[in-house]
Structures are given as structure tokens and as C-alpha cells.
Amino acid sequence: MGPSLHMAGGGNFTDVTSLFLEASQDMQPGALVFDKGFTLHDAMAAFEIGEPRFDSGLALLDDSRPPFNPLAPLLPEEVCWIIDRTFACEMEWHTGYTLSQTVFSCLYVHALNDLDPDVVSREKLRDTDKARPVELITVILKASILGLLKCCDLSWRELSKGNVYDAEDWQGDKCEVPMAETCSTSRVLAILDEACIWMRNSAKGRT
Secondary structure, eight states, X not given: OOTTOOOTTOSOOOOXXXXXXXXXXXXXXXXXXXXXXXXXXXXHHXXXXXXXXXXXXXXXXXXXXXXXXXXXXXXXXXXXXXXXXXXXXXXXXXXXXXXXXXXXXXXXXXXXXXXXXXXSOHHHHHTOBTTBOTHIIIIIXXXXXXXXXXXXXXXXXXHHHTOSOOSSOOOOOXXXXXXXXXXXXXXXXXXXXXXXXXXXXXXXXXX
């Protein structure tokens, strides 16, 4: 230890790095060594606050977050994949994970207002690719995301009332993200019906 470095409690420490390296040689990949009092909570608390991979409340102030265009054209199979992943995220939330780790990890959830077909410019509608019609985003994907949020909202309300009990931990922190609370269930169902009608009537939907 350098003479200019002062540590709390003094500098009478012994370097045990080599001891740990030698002991780790007998361990298999993925193996853990812990005492009887070591719990899963201790393991989770060991993650450093500010680590982007684990700290769901971290707000990145630099340009490390890639740009996201919610109106970027998508193929039908790409839209289906996104919808499938959102269902998986909802199920993960029901198993006990937080909303920020599951449902809110979908960027379209935070860009729902940008998917409104009434605010899409005419240039965007005119220049759309026939294989990637913008309605797949503004009609189909928007309806799916809205339905997802409404399902989560209804589940959240019942769980918060204590009417439903689950063996798993329930994480109800919304992180101040709207979950279609102000949109009635009947309105959400109507939007989903409109998406189904578009699918039936569109040439792409029939193919």
C-alpha cells in the first residue's frame, strides 16, 4: 500500500488475492461459495448501485443509450415477435419480478403517445413501405401494448386490494409510468376490435 494512501481503520491489511485465485481453481464455472447465513437477498444487495445492468432506477446521462424510433417500419413477423415478448414480460411480472425489469423494459410502453395514428404525419403515411405499413405500428402494435398495460393495470388493482394472494412476492412499484389507468376497459376493447378489423380488411392481413 502506498504511503500516501490513508484508509479508514489504518493500513494493517494483508493481500489475500492470491489465496482466492488459488482456491477458485477447483471451482466449476457458475459455482458459488457462501456461508450458511448467505441469502439471495445478500446476493442481490451485492450488485453495485449505478451498474446499468442491474440498477433499474439508473438514469443514463450520457449518450450510451441507443436512439429509438417508435415509428420505425417493421415487418409483420417483427411485430408478432414484439407482441410475443411483451406477453412474456407480463408473465415474468406475475412470477414476482418488478415492472421495471419486465413490462417497462419494452420501449414501446414509454412511447405509446407517439404511436397515435392521428398524430402521424402525412409524409410518413405516404412514404410507407408496402411490406411494412405504418398501421402495423400505429394500429396493431399500439392496440397490443395498450391491452397489455390495461391487463397489468387490472391485475395491479386487484393485487393492491389484497383480493388475490400469490405464493410469490408481488412487486407493485409503477415507477411513475402510466398503465392505461385513465382508459376504460371498454375503450381498450374497442381499440383491439379496430385492430382486428384492420387485419381482416388489409391486403397484408389477408396474406
